[in-house]
Ligand SMILES: Nc1ncnc2c1ncn2[C@@H]1O[C@H](COP(=O)(O)OP(=O)(O)OP(=O)(O)O)[C@@H](O)[C@H]1O
């Protein structure tokens with residue numbers, strides 16, 4: 220506490236500013252939601268087409284806890300649906316991370332891999348993952364596999380690109396220092412290049428986890444019969460826009476949580492970096 | 503046989519972007535005897551770092567031969583410890599892990615690694631900071647970690663590229679004394695790049711004066727003033743005058759030529 224806050228007259232003013240600082244983040248969302256609620260209740264649009272936030276919350280609550288079956292067959296099944304999506308995200312993301320880092324480091328480090336592997340991969344990269352859906356369905360049928368395949372495609376390239384970049388931009392003086400201390404080629408890779416490239420690799424992983432959620436949902440709309448994306452699309456056919464919105468919120472929330480988790484792992488792994496470069500400016 | 507033999511070293515950097523070649527080192531011939539403390543003195547950009555990089559094996563000379571302990575230099579190796587102009591520490595490792603990195607590469611167990619590294623941490627006066635990361639240390643402290651790292655390898659040749667440039671006057675004096683003490687105790691060969699005449703004369707027993715770019719050896723003089731050296735003594739000043747006149751002749755010659 221600074222001496223300013225100890226002074227009696229300054230105290231209320233100080234508290235007010237603190238309160239306002241706490242609120243300033245929620246002012247805009249709160250106004251938006253209040254406006255939306257008011258507009259939805261005014262009856263300009265039929266409630267089925269624009270459900271009020273309270274209705275969305277109601278649908279979400281029932282979907283999660285199953286209290287009055289407003290969400291019908293989905294009532295109480297949120298966890299099952301979320302888990303189905305999360306597993307696809309995790310499967311595709313894990314595969315993409317593993318292969319993306321391996322290929323990225325190989326391409327960044329070795330001329331041979333750069334020449335043989337990179338042109339093909341760079342040619343595949345601009346093809347939108349979504350356009351693989353027809354092939355994915357023919358190859359894998361309608362189940363988890365095409366979804367995981369799409370997630371993999373969406374997550375692989377960000378990891379790949381950032382791993383290549385991370386390895387290529389390693390300070391060449393660090394490599395010299397390693398050679399001076401007698402590092403073998405393999406040690407150079409595991410003890411110098413890989414740790415030096417980690418910040419960049421993590422940046423790729425964070426982009427990838429976002430793409431992974433996007434593509435799970437896309438795949439579930441078309442090629443799978445379960446998960447949050449399937450619920451979203453199915454509810455659309457029944458004009459249940461409250462459930463559509465509840466599904467959107469769930470996806471946003473889970474995607475955000477995945478990113479938070481990844482960020483926590485990153486902060487632990489990259490503790491050697493100053494906090495400003497890991498987490499952005501504090502506050 | 504000299505510890506380091508440089509024979510007709512020429513280094514040309516090809517500048518592809520500007521489409522011309524840059525002659526950086528022009529026919530360098532130099533012998534540095536075992537246990538010499540050689541100071542390489544020359545103006546900025548004359549190729550001192552380049553010459554050091556060639557001895558270290560980081561760069562290949564365009565032509566000429568580089569021998570260390572009679573063997574042709576082909577690649578970097580732990581027989582030649584390098585203290586870089588920039589500290590060049592692994593930012594993800596603590597000071598002690600940086601110092602002990604060579605031992606880690608050799609597969610030495612952690613307890614022994616730390617044990618041996620601590621000796622050098624002490625030597626450069628960084629006890630209490632051994633578990634700090636480079637980002638938490640000052641530039642001068644990082645430079646000292648770099649020195650400890652090179653010393654720990656116990657190399658027969660130590661190549662130092664202006665290692666004390668980032669230090670304050672007081673620390674610089676201490677480190678200079680420490681380096682001379684280490685050199686006297688271990689009897690290794692040191693090549694020390696500097697552009698301070700005083701520093702060269704305080705440290706070296708052989709002063710190698712280089713010319714402006716393209717770098718040539720202007721003259722290599724032996725300097726055997728007993729240690730500790732008094733920088734205000736007449737002998738020291740005589741030597742300094744000689745070195746300075748070598749440098750001045752060089753710049754007047756250049757001025758006349760242009
Ligand atoms: N990798 C490189 N590619 C092209 N030119 C280079 C390269 N390294 C050095 N040079 C050139 O070679 C010359 C000598 O550089 P060097 O770094 O050896 O100088 P120096 O004597 O160490 O200077 P300083 O005292 O400023 O460190 C410079 O003109 C520089 O532009």
Ligand SMILES: [Mg+2]
Nearest residue numbers: 550551587663
């Ligand atoms: Mg230099």
